[in-house]
Amino acid sequence: CSLEDAKKVAAFKAVDEYVKNNYIVGVGSGSTVVYAVERLAERVNKEKLNLVCIPTSFQARQLIIKHKLVLGELEIHPQLDVCIDGADEVDENLTLIKGGGGCLLQEKIVASCAKQLIIIADHTKNSVQLGDKYKKGIPIEVVPISYVPIKNKIETMFGGELVLRMAVAKAGPVVTDNGNFILDWKNFKQTKDWQKINAEIQLIPGVVETGLFIGMAEKAYFGQEDGSVKEQS
């Protein structure tokens, strides 16, 4: 089956197995989550489910509204039952690279408020060691004025190269939903010590958040080429 079919089968299985009536559901961002929202809407209509959906981006808000799902906010629902989101890469320890779609900050906030973070992806995202598959670099959201000093500091501390993410349909850098820039950290040294590195990067003034989601995901569903779904937990 196609990559889109693989995303869809993973998304549907995750929604069917983790979403229950009266749930507060975090809705992630990206292309795989589109199928999860479709399935949420199908189940609400078919099973008359009572759900509130918390977005992780303008894109997620639009998806929730488009599918006539109940849109909620963290200030009303600071505790979620489940958050369903995509990822750019998932390693053997369920450490994630996220932020390929530039939505990592609200994704991490909402995921941190959920009892369970469930990842949905196609098989190309499934790796042994972070960096095996996703080559665009680890996204790091930064306050715009600080992107050059942060670039220099991380390159000095940990090597690799940080590249300011430039917009395609707009002149200049990508500006996130939160008004920040994204640095993509490419050619990083593969390691098992992401916890320590992540903590050090987060301490650099101007770093808002990293696309490293460590110890957050409960389970991942990977849609396969044959239409089956591989689960990792």
Ligand code: DER
């Ligand atoms: O930006 C993000 O974190 C997205 O969730 C991304 O990692 C997954 O997007 P995709 O489902 O379009 O691959």
